[in-house]
Each structure stands twice: as C-alpha cells, then as structure tokens.
Amino acid sequence: MTGLILSWSVWAALVVLAMAFLLTVWRVVKGPTLADRVVALDMLTGIVIGFIALIAIRTGFTLYIDIAISLGLVGFLATVAFARFILSRGRPARPKPAELAEALLAPAATRKKKTDTKRKGGTGPAVRRKGGK
Amino acid sequence: MIAGLLDLLTALLVLSGAAFALVAAIGLVRLPDLYTRMHAASKAGTVGSGLLLLAVGVHSAELPVLARALAGFFFFVLTAPVSAHLLAMAAHKVGYRLCEQSIRDDMND
Amino acid sequence: MITFVLSLTFAFVWAAITGSATLHNLILGFALATLALWIVRDEMSCRGYFGRLGRIFSLLLLFFKELALSAWKVATLVVRRDMDLKPGIFAYPLTVTSDFEITLLANLITLTPGTLSVDVSPDRKTLYVHAIDCADIEATKRDIADGFERKIMEAFR
Known part of the structure; x- marks a missing residue:
C-alpha cells in the first residue's frame, strides 16, 4: 500500500521536475543577459540532481548519490568560473531584444534601461574593444 | 510498519522537493531582474534538490547511505550561497542594473 | 580546543579498542569521549x-x-x-x-x-x-x- 503511494509520488515528482526543467530551459534560451543564463544553468544542475535522486529511489542504486554529489561539485565550479568570466569580460549585455521581453513580463518596468555603466578607471576601453567584437 | 513509515516519509520528501524545484523555476521565469531571480534559484532551488537527495537516504534505510546523502545535502547548502554571492558581486561590479521597481541601491554611491 | 583534540584522541582509542574504524563507530566514540569529558568538566576547567x-x-x-x-x-x-x-x-x-x-x-x-x-x-x-x-x-x-x-x-x- 505504502509502496504504491511511494511509486506514484515518485512519478508525480518526475512530472513536476520535468515541468521545472522546461521552465528553466526557457529562461536559458530567453535570458536577456549572460548572467541570467548562468543563474538558470545553475538551477538546471540542481534540477538534474533531483532527477538523479528520483532515479536512485526508483532503481534502488544508492551509488547514484555519489554521481549527484559530483554533479553538484561540477555545477558549483562552473558557476564560479562563469562569475569570474563575467567579471573579467567587464561588459554588461546590450538589452536590445531583451527590453521587449522584460517589458512583457513586467509592464511598468525596465523601459529606459541603458548600457551606461560605471567602469573601472583605465581598463574601460580595452575591455570594451575586446567585448565589442 | 517501519518500512511503510519510511515509504511515506520518502514520498513526502520527494513531493515537497519537486514542488520547491518547480517554484524556483517559476520564480526564475516570472521575477523581473537578475538579482531577484537569484533569490529564487539560490533558496528554493537548493532546498528542492537537497530534499530530493535526503529522500534517497531515507528510502535506503541504511546508515552509510543516509550519511552520504546528508553530506551531499550540506554540500549543496554550503555551495549555493557562495556561487550566488560571487555571481551577484560580479554582475553588479560589471554594471548589470537593478530593475526599475528597485527603490534603493546603496552600492552605487 | 584542547578538549576537542582530547575527544578526538579518545574517539580513535575507542575505535582501536572496539576493532572497527567505520565512520559511525568513530562518531560513537567521539560522542562517548565528549560525554566522559563533560562529566569531569569542572576538574578539567573546560566549561x-x-x-x-x-x-x-x-x-x-x-x-x-x-x-x-x-x-x-x-x-x-x-x-x-x-x-x-x-x-x-x-x-x-x-x-x-x-x-x-x-x-x-x-x-x-x-x-x-x-x-x-x-x-x-x-x-x-x-x-x-x-x-x-x-x-x-x-x-x-x-x-x-x-x-x-x-x-x-x-x-x-
């Protein structure tokens, strides 16, 4: 009886996780800026870890826990590396097509967002030249 | 009896973990800017995958497996704020703006 | 700090004596060591x-x-x-x-x-x-x- 409840709830959780996965992928595809995509990818790693955990419950292979932990480690390192990359690239994304998407999501907001940013002293132009390619 | 109770607990953990993951994904789609999205991903997302991992440990009903699941849970809970913090710091330094609804920004002095 | 090192040492002694160095045996040894040290806390001045x-x-x-x-x-x-x-x-x-x-x-x-x-x-x-x-x-x-x-x-x- 309880086994039946468990297997049904694992199924339900798989479906729910699949929905979460699709929503997050939508954000990865849409994501106006690189940082948005990185956040979504981080979240994606978390969801995949959830999938692995569910598979571990279904199959009974507890070795999957180790896989989940190492995936978490890889995801964490990837996010850290992306953060360093964003920092070193030093250029905010151009919110051109993004403005439309954001205006649809949050009507009264994000109209006059522009790429005017504070830059660190002398490094500005060089960084911009590299990023502008 | 014990096995049935463990099954029920596992079912509860699995369902709530998946629900939190879904909520985090909805937040990721609906919230207006990078920083608020980070709130959803770093809290609800972490709790979601952590609960699912915990469910594996409870379901196996073995101490070593539970210990490993707990270690994984702590690992996620400890790394999530670090990566969120790094990303937020990098984004703000580079000049990603807060959304227009934001009412203050003490960092832009 | 010294109390912590002492409990750790006691935990290893426990594992050696009981003859199994698994993780939960070590944890059990650590808990026992902490309990034992807690009993003599006044004499050890580690309140x-x-x-x-x-x-x-x-x-x-x-x-x-x-x-x-x-x-x-x-x-x-x-x-x-x-x-x-x-x-x-x-x-x-x-x-x-x-x-x-x-x-x-x-x-x-x-x-x-x-x-x-x-x-x-x-x-x-x-x-x-x-x-x-x-x-x-x-x-x-x-x-x-x-x-x-x-x-x-x-x-x-």
Whole structure:
C-alpha cells in the first residue's frame, strides 16, 4: 500500500521536475543577459540532481548519490568560473531584444534601461574593444 | 510498519522537493531582474534538490547511505550561497542594473 | 580546543579498542569521549567548551529554521498574481570583524528570507545586501543584528 503511494509520488515528482526543467530551459534560451543564463544553468544542475535522486529511489542504486554529489561539485565550479568570466569580460549585455521581453513580463518596468555603466578607471576601453567584437 | 513509515516519509520528501524545484523555476521565469531571480534559484532551488537527495537516504534505510546523502545535502547548502554571492558581486561590479521597481541601491554611491 | 583534540584522541582509542574504524563507530566514540569529558568538566576547567558547543548547535538550528522559512517565503511570493516587489540593495554595517565570521554571516544572510549578500566593502565595515522587499530596511537590519550576528559572536568568541 505504502509502496504504491511511494511509486506514484515518485512519478508525480518526475512530472513536476520535468515541468521545472522546461521552465528553466526557457529562461536559458530567453535570458536577456549572460548572467541570467548562468543563474538558470545553475538551477538546471540542481534540477538534474533531483532527477538523479528520483532515479536512485526508483532503481534502488544508492551509488547514484555519489554521481549527484559530483554533479553538484561540477555545477558549483562552473558557476564560479562563469562569475569570474563575467567579471573579467567587464561588459554588461546590450538589452536590445531583451527590453521587449522584460517589458512583457513586467509592464511598468525596465523601459529606459541603458548600457551606461560605471567602469573601472583605465581598463574601460580595452575591455570594451575586446567585448565589442 | 517501519518500512511503510519510511515509504511515506520518502514520498513526502520527494513531493515537497519537486514542488520547491518547480517554484524556483517559476520564480526564475516570472521575477523581473537578475538579482531577484537569484533569490529564487539560490533558496528554493537548493532546498528542492537537497530534499530530493535526503529522500534517497531515507528510502535506503541504511546508515552509510543516509550519511552520504546528508553530506551531499550540506554540500549543496554550503555551495549555493557562495556561487550566488560571487555571481551577484560580479554582475553588479560589471554594471548589470537593478530593475526599475528597485527603490534603493546603496552600492552605487 | 584542547578538549576537542582530547575527544578526538579518545574517539580513535575507542575505535582501536572496539576493532572497527567505520565512520559511525568513530562518531560513537567521539560522542562517548565528549560525554566522559563533560562529566569531569569542572576538574578539567573546560566549561566554556560545552557552552560553545551548545551555542554552535543553536546557530545551526536557527539556520535550518530560517532556510525552511525562506524557501517557503520565496514560494508564496512567486505564485502570487501581482508581483508587487520593492527590491533594492542596502548597506549593512558589520559588527563582526574576522574573515571567517564575515564569510559565515554573508552565507547565512544569503539563505535567509528575502536577502542575498552581494559584496563586502574593501575596508570590511559594510556588507551590501540585496533585499527582495526594501520597504522596511531598519527592521531587516535589526533582524540580522539580533539573530545571526549575535549568535555568531556568541558561538565564536
């Protein structure tokens, strides 16, 4: 009886996780800026870890826990590396097509967002030249 | 009896973990800017995958497996704020703006 | 510190005597050593150790409570129809000074309801925190100061 409840709830959780996965992928595809995509990818790693955990419950292979932990480690390192990359690239994304998407999501907001940013002293132009390619 | 109770607990953990993951994904789609999205991903997302991992440990009903699941849970809970913090710091330094609804920004002095 | 090393040594002795060095046997040995040392706490003059252990434990408990609360709060926020947010970044004046304490506080803040630490000022006096609801900053600051910061100071000083 309880086994039946468990297997049904694992199924339900798989479906729910699949929905979460699709929503997050939508954000990865849409994501106006690189940082948005990185956040979504981080979240994606978390969801995949959830999938692995569910598979571990279904199959009974507890070795999957180790896989989940190492995936978490890889995801964490990837996010850290992306953060360093964003920092070193030093250029905010151009919110051109993004403005439309954001205006649809949050009507009264994000109209006059522009790429005017504070830059660190002398490094500005060089960084911009590299990023502008 | 014990096995049935463990099954029920596992079912509860699995369902709530998946629900939190879904909520985090909805937040990721609906919230207006990078920083608020980070709130959803770093809290609800972490709790979601952590609960699912915990469910594996409870379901196996073995101490070593539970210990490993707990270690994984702590690992996620400890790394999530670090990566969120790094990303937020990098984004703000580079000049990603807060959304227009934001009412203050003490960092832009 | 010396008490901790002593309990660790006792734990290894326990594992050697019982003849199995598995993880839970070590943990059991450690717990037994701590219990034994606690019994002779007055003779060893290590009262502070157990008080500190208790305070670290209470910090951990507070942390899990806040984590659950925060996930729940994000959940209710996200499924609301109208997204009436007032996000913003506020400066939080730090009382704790060492690197370890600041790191711990920043991580705890990130996992509590509605707040996310963004950056530390170069002089380590202020922590910049992004809050999802900036309507009442003073209350948020007071919560952090009376909750986590006080507990961290109690546990690690």
